[in-house]
Amino acid sequence: MENRTEISSLGEFGLIDHLTKNIEITHASTIxxxxxxxxxxxxxxxxxxxxxxxxxxxxxFDLMYTPLKHLGYKSVIVNLSDIYxxxxxxxxxxxxxxxxxxxxxxxxxxxxxxxxxxxxxYGVDLVGGDTSTSGxxxxxxVTALGEVSPDKFVKRxxxxxxxxxxxxxxxxxxxxxxxxxxxxxxxxxxxxxIQPDLxxxxxxxGRILKPEARKDIIExxxxxxxxxxxxxxxxxxxxxxxxxxxNQSSLGCRLYEEKLPIHDASRAAAFKFxxxxxxxxxxxxxxxxxxxxxxxxxxxxxxxxEEISVIGYMDILEEGRKIITKGGNTHDITxxxxxxxx
Amino acid sequence: MENRTEISSLGEFGLIDHLTKNIEITHASTIxxxxxxxxxxxxxxxxxxxxxxxxxxxxxFDLMYTPLKHLGYKSVIVNLSDIYxxxxxxxxxxxxxxxxxxxxxxxxxxxxxxxxxxxxxYGVDLVGGDTSTSGxxxxxxVTALGEVSPDKFVKRxxxxxxxxxxxxxxxxxxxxxxxxxxxxxxxxxxxxxIQPDLxxxxxxxGRILKPEARKDIIExxxxxxxxxxxxxxxxxxxxxxxxxxxNQSSLGCRLYEEKLPIHDASRAAAFKFxxxxxxxxxxxxxxxxxxxxxxxxxxxxxxxxEEISVIGYMDILEEGRKIITKGGNTHDITxxxxxxxx
Numbered sequence: 001m002e003n004r005t006e007i008s009s010l011g012e013f014g015l016i017d018h019l020t021k022n023i024e025i026t027h028a029s030t031i032x033x034x035x036x037x038x039x040x041x042x043x044x045x046x047x048x049x050x051x052x053x054x055x056x057x058x059x060x061f062d063l064m065y066t067p068l069k070h071l072g073y074k075s076v077i078v079n080l081s082d083i084y085x086x087x088x089x090x091x092x093x094x095x096x097x098x099x100x101x102x103x104x105x106x107x108x109x110x111x112x113x114x115x116x117x118x119x120x121x122y123g124v125d126l127v128g129g130d131t132s133t134s135g136x137x138x139x140x141x142v143t144a145l146g147e148v149s150p151d152k153f154v155k156r157x158x159x160x161x162x163x164x165x166x167x168x169x170x171x172x173x174x175x176x177x178x179x180x181x182x183x184x185x186x187x188x189x190x191x192x193x194i195q196p197d198l199x200x201x202x203x204x205x206g207r208i209l210k211p212e213a214r215k216d217i218i219e220x221x222x223x224x225x226x227x228x229x230x231x232x233x234x235x236x237x238x239x240x241x242x243x244x245x246x247n248q249s250s251l252g253c254r255l256y257e258e259k260l261p262i263h264d265a266s267r268a269a270a271f272k273f274x275x276x277x278x279x280x281x282x283x284x285x286x287x288x289x290x291x292x293x294x295x296x297x298x299x300x301x302x303x304x305x306e307e308i309s310v311i312g313y314m315d316i317l318e319e320g321r322k323i324i325t326k327g328g329n330t331h332d333i334t335x336x337x338x339x340x341x342x
Numbered sequence: 343m344e345n346r347t348e349i350s351s352l353g354e355f356g357l358i359d360h361l362t363k364n365i366e367i368t369h370a371s372t373i374x375x376x377x378x379x380x381x382x383x384x385x386x387x388x389x390x391x392x393x394x395x396x397x398x399x400x401x402x403f404d405l406m407y408t409p410l411k412h413l414g415y416k417s418v419i420v421n422l423s424d425i426y427x428x429x430x431x432x433x434x435x436x437x438x439x440x441x442x443x444x445x446x447x448x449x450x451x452x453x454x455x456x457x458x459x460x461x462x463x464y465g466v467d468l469v470g471g472d473t474s475t476s477g478x479x480x481x482x483x484v485t486a487l488g489e490v491s492p493d494k495f496v497k498r499x500x501x502x503x504x505x506x507x508x509x510x511x512x513x514x515x516x517x518x519x520x521x522x523x524x525x526x527x528x529x530x531x532x533x534x535x536i537q538p539d540l541x542x543x544x545x546x547x548g549r550i551l552k553p554e555a556r557k558d559i560i561e562x563x564x565x566x567x568x569x570x571x572x573x574x575x576x577x578x579x580x581x582x583x584x585x586x587x588x589n590q591s592s593l594g595c596r597l598y599e600e601k602l603p604i605h606d607a608s609r610a611a612a613f614k615f616x617x618x619x620x621x622x623x624x625x626x627x628x629x630x631x632x633x634x635x636x637x638x639x640x641x642x643x644x645x646x647x648e649e650i651s652v653i654g655y656m657d658i659l660e661e662g663r664k665i666i667t668k669g670g671n672t673h674d675i676t677x678x679x680x681x682x683x684x
Binding site for chain 2: 036038059337
């Protein structure tokens with residue numbers, strides 16, 4: 001970094017002014033934005049959806065290979081993903097950060113550039129927040145608000161027997177990207193002369209460092225007259241999420257290994273690392289895709305959408321939660337979440 | 343602590359279940375609470391106010407003298423105070439925490455006991471959140487939502503020339519409580535045989551460790567037909583806050599030292615520590631009282647309320663921001679916030 005401006009040279013209020021001076025309010029629902037005790041929001045007859053997430057350095061991200069701009073972007077995305085998973089459209093976010101004195105104003109600017117970029121891409125307003133020092137590490141806490149027409153939100157607990165289980169996009173890529181970055185980090189730490197070899201790995205690296213939220217899927221539902229019977233986002237891994245839907249809906253489920261959407265780049269990376277691509281798809285986290293269930297009658301509405309894969313169906317509770325392998329074997333789905341890999 | 347249950351014995355989902363199993367939803371506006379990607383809220387034709395704050399161990403609190411139950415309570419209160427400062431009533435909160443492995447389940451239970459106690463006292467629902475590990479320290483991020491009738495919120499920027507400047511309660515106590523606790527901590531560190539001497543200091547210690555938010559003042563406004571022309575809460579100190587109101591309203595102001603409300607216990611503590619009680623009232627932070635401006639016509643409505651003090655008036659910008667001392671001298675008000683004491 002060429003310039004380093006100490007945060008102490010601005011002071012707390014100066015820093016807040018600096019970081020928020022270029023905010024543009026784009027939502028009619030944002031009545032009052034930053035600069036007061038609270039923001040005021042009017043969802044004009046719609047219901048408000050709220051979600052919040054915390055990202056902690058050393059737990060959720062490693063600044064050794066995570067550009068601050070991407071981190072800012074991702075901090076917003078992981079929350080917007082939860083809003084979409086309620087079948088709602090995000091409208092506002094608040095952002096709290098705490099950082100140690102190793103951060104400069106320029107470093108925070110990079111982080112906020114990513115935050116504002118995500119806000120622009122997804123049409124949300126940053127309406128409040130708090131900046132603080134921390135003894136150690138960088139901590140990010142984002143809260144997102146969204147709006148949904150009254151009672152059109154979609155929960156996890158409302159899947160029905162016989163419903164189709166669908167996922168958006170493809171799975172396992174983020175975990176494989178993280179595996180690659182962790183491996184290259186270790187090689188670099190062992191021998192700082194060796195430069196990271198990320199060639200041809202753009203896809204999986206992008207999946208972990210700069211995920212997107214599936215706004216397009218929610219818009220597709222609205223334009224196609226689709227109302228999912230249940231939905232959530234895939235942050236901890238497919239296995240973990242389908243068990244949440246099954247448990248909360250008091251149902252069993254059947255998944256088919258051959259139906260799991262896995263990108264060619266993810267498959268190639270898995271083979272390179274000696275990992276099972278199916279296991280990466282089931283248990284890798286952070287893909288930020290949507291998993292949802294549909295009435296069977298809606299099948300014709302989704303079958304031509306290449307961004308949606310039907311991967312199984314919901315069954316009665318007594319049938320258990322099973323995956324049918326390509327070889328025809330049946331296994332219990334176990335709750336290997338994201339943490340299982342750490 | 344008698345029992346120590348490791349958090350790892352519950353797992354992430356087990357911990358969330360444990361911490362949230364006793365949640366009671368009390369607000370009709372809470373349509374969906376914890377347990378899904380987001381909570382759903384319907385403010386039924388009212389506007390939504392949102393505010394958020396982060397508390398970091400070692401920066402905002404010291405666990406050496408802060409009971410976890412009080413910390414949980416205060417984490418909620420500091421956010422509710424911001425909602426009241428918008429002339430709104432709080433309805434929901436979300437809570438993110440990150441903690442190192444030195445915390446046990448029992449320690450988190452104590453913290454949450456304080457959180458739930460504040461929720462009950464102020465009638466708000468806990469509707470979401472995130473728990474995470476941290477490399478070091480305890481970090482708390484709370485977001486509060488409130489509701490206000492359309493366009494009845496009160497900003498900082500709308501004070502008018504001639505308006506009365508009022509504050510609720512009394513000032514400086516929290517800073518003096520902190521000063522006492524820091525002094526006793528130092529004595530203890532120097533000689534662990536000496537037990538802390540907090541006798542007769544309940545009031546100032548309570549002000550820093552277990553503040554309350556001024557719900558009663560907002561209810562008094564509603565029942566008395568008072569609509570403040572501007573308002574904010576006093577978290578960084580009176581000087582800092584009146585300068586915010588003056589700057590954002592493009593006005594000057596006059597405060598009178600003799601009108602500043604200072605509790606007898608605070609005055610006694612200040613003299614004991616060799617501090618000027620007026621300076622503590624002006625520059626001490628964390629009192630979580632309200633500062634607001636009123637039209638002069640409203641004077642009769644507040645003059646009999648012992649919880650409200652009129653301390654000055656707003657003036658034109660050219661007159662500057664001044665305080666008139668008891669001796670009749672005039673001084674500029676300077677922005678010594680909370681940080682000035684650190």
